[in-house]
Amino acid sequence: MPNRLITMSNYLITYEPAEDCNYEMLVDAIKSISDGYVHPLKSVWIIGHSGKASDIADALVPFINSQDKLFVTLVSSDTAWTKSLNEDSKAWMRKYIWL
Numbered sequence: 001m002p003n004r005l006i007t008m009s010n011y012l013i014t015y016e017p018a019e020d021c022n023y024e025m026l027v028d029a030i031k032s033i034s035d036g037y038v039h040p041l042k043s044v045w046i047i048g049h050s051g052k053a054s055d056i057a058d059a060l061v062p063f064i065n066s067q068d069k070l071f072v073t074l075v076s077s078d079t080a081w082t083k084s085l086n087e088d089s090k091a092w093m094r095k096y097i098w099l
Contacts, residue, residue: 008035008048010075010097011056015043018067026063033059036096040089046075048096 013030017023031037033056034047049056053072064070079097081090 016069038092
């Protein structure tokens with residue numbers, strides 16, 4: 001899990017495929033546009049990014065099918081999770097979201 005600049009905004013990205021597909025290209029695209037990221041759940045990513053949510057969505061749309069769903073939103077410091085979330089994800093979020 002790469003480090004990132006603390007001055008970036010945090011965005012949550014989640015997607016729901018219309019059918020079971022290989023999303024390796026989408027994952028590579030998410031990683032390439034981020035300034036640090038964490039992948040806490042199967043189809044959830046939180047990334048650092050200097051643009052807007054719409055910039056992120058626009059960059060990712062080419063890597064999903066027309067029937068797939070994609071959601072991108074700004075993350076605030078008012079964030080919570082369960083104890084069962086993996087330790088690496090919790091550490092990243094403590095460092096970059098709960099500044």
